[in-house]
Amino acid sequence: MDLFFLSILFIASGGIFALLLWRRFTAMKAAGVLAIGAGCFLGLIDALSKLFNPGQVSFSITYLNGLSLSFKIDGLSAFFLVAIFAVSLLAAIYSFHYMDKPEKALRTAVNYLFFSLLIVSMALVVTAENMIAFMFSWEIMSLASFFLVIYDYQSPENRKAGYLYFVFSHVGAMFIFAAFGIMYGYTGSFGFTGALPETAKILVFILAFIGFGSKAGVFPFHVWLPHAHPAAPSHISAVMSGVMIKTGIYGIVRIYWVLDLHTPLFGEIVMIAGMVSGILGVVYALGQHDLKRLLAYHSVENIGIILIGIGIGMIGVSFNNPIMAVLGFAGGLLHVLNHAIFKSLLFMGAGAVIQKTGTRSIDALGGLLKNMKITGVTFLIGSLAISGLPPFNGFVSEFLVYLGGFQGLALDKTAFVLSLLAIVSL
Template structure:
């Protein structure tokens, strides 16, 4: 607990220091980065101690705010979220310092570190808070700090729009949470989470039903479930890349954390909650990856992929909840464990991919995939780390993404092989969904990596990019190493989650430990097979080298079917690559094609372009808000800006109230 308090203090003091020294922006920024790294390292150590030790440490200080208490606690469930928040927080700070090097708006950069420190501190606050009021304060601070970071380049109109959409979405989400805490707090007689959890077991179904729906909507907005995901593809591309990495990697996970924390306060889960989570997960996962496939902007693509991964996490939670409500303990443990490990894993590889995208953006000056190409030769470190991140996010062995998906599969297959009918149906849905998502993710990331880093440059941007500086390379290399490390140490990592899984399931750790020990042997086999695979690749490489040693190895142009004037613009692009997949799923096809066809004997210049806007934003939110604005504009008649009239309104209101009171 002490360490996590030191971490919070370091972050906040650093933030204050940034503001105090803003006259000297360079030093101010350095202070911000240093304090962010120091605070994060302390927090990360605290997180590991709590996760491995399995103890809960808490701190309670009276607070003069009605209903509030400064009640902080660090238990293994919080630790699973604290570790990626602080780990990625430190690496993104180091990266950010290099990313902003030589930025023309030095003062703005310095101030952004204040918001950065505040964002990390408030995320730590969210996972430590044990009082609803304190939680909401941290939650709102998180929303505001990230809003300011998103609108860092507020000179651009698109960034301002993104910022506004984000702010509105955040507050709509919080409105659901206010209602949720009001209901639960009224039942428990206190806003303390412990009291809520105690009264949770006795909640009547009519109350817990609504509380679950409110939690799903409120936290789901932050997590980015479809259809409340619309802020994600706007806000992530607008923010500076290290902030996108932090927001996508860990901030949206606070939604998952909140959902898990509240599930523990609602008593035993009803069967339909599990189905609801599974359904939400499947929809978010499949539609998320399909929308991602249709994008040409690298950061927008990654943002939609966060929706997909949140979907995978929620599929795990759904399998877990269904296992819990039908008494299939082993299935439940593996579902929750897979979900929690995917929280950690997604932070690592999505952080890595966003940092890589930032390096590309910084180096080539454009994030449009169709204008890039051939960057692997020109930015080797960025390329290799982006490749590792891509393979990990597709869930390919032996990397970390495979381990968490494997745990969910393991739970689902266990359910299929030996459970009653209803659980089996859920498990098959999860298996089919994960398989489809995996295949589509592979399509999406072969597209992203292949078009950006392989082939020939498609425009001037990609011909002479400046390579990433050392400050940017080190965090990317570190994250890539973690991807490999978690993948290869899976048999150790999985049982380490037992305490956190028990916390999420609200059961004693014994059952979770037993369930996860069953996964150790398959995971050890997976690692063994992976090691054998690496050895096999080395043998084949040696064989190939020997075979080619005394022979002629020529170099030529790519086979072009005899065409004499090939150009780089003839290569397959991101849009053409994704087209066959998107054609299969008409549901997700909101793509608009614009083309000028060649005509006549000597055709004029022709063009072709595609654009895929968000289906939900276009078809639902925009019409909805437009209509709302129309209805509400009626009230404008009462607003003239004349003070006398406003005084009249006040007087009238007072008189009405007086009459009402006298009655």
């Protein structure tokens, strides 16, 4: 058995073990954390191996007269798997002490079950080789994350956040389904193929961009994000903001390469969406007094930065400018990983602070370095990284996007204006 599927088996078993042992609180948490953590560690090792040793590994389950759930790990999949397994591993370890209410033992066990399902489904989303496997995994991911958001379902605010997330998730899924339906209508195949007329490609990309953008939190589809992240437990917020919303970015990049698009229009659409998300994410964040809502709006901003980089890369491909293409895609994808690291650090730090102080109000959280030294220092590091200051990781990826933007100044008028605006907005 391939190490990837062994890791999936370990992670899935973690949720089942936790549910079976729910009457023994500490044993339940230990079983869940050990199995999920071991699976994530194995998955991370496997993803790193496949990332640095390019190749493709495929697996298929056939049913119903030849229909199949097919999965494949290529370089892009391996890159996203690294982020998924790394953040999920840290979140699993963090959860052992964070989930500390024995009176909520059954609810905690259910949380571990859906946590394991979320990790498994994210991994399957980025490795799905056909539309059926993708939509199957995407729906499991959406449902698992919904139940994690409403963990504290007795709170009306949390239930509202969960329902809002549920609606946006499924509206987005409908757009993705429509895009896949058009692809199937033209090709007669559930496989990802770009053998479509140009007009159909435009429609498919726009539908897919809206669908995936809803999951990524791209403006104006970000509405669910500042409600869902504060409602979820902090280790779940770390996973959702750090890696789950990046499955939307994965979908945008994957559909772009599948359709083999070479018209600057698509890169321009992505860049504009990125700039609007980046600027408005910061504007909304400045008005927040709730720590987790502040971090949620910063996710909107950083998704914008990622999209600016990807848009620059797409325009570089359209104009046959390899330097611009490499800088744009490298900066955007590196920011996927960098944001996963520092945002998960910030959300887990926020969870420790909230658990210690009992408040999410930023105005009441002065003196953190004095009272919680380790948390204060790590939170400061995460804050410097998210600000894009050197020598932290956020600076490196943003700088690559900057350099890619400067390459666009030498192209046509539209690319010049967009590149200039992107440089200013960063």
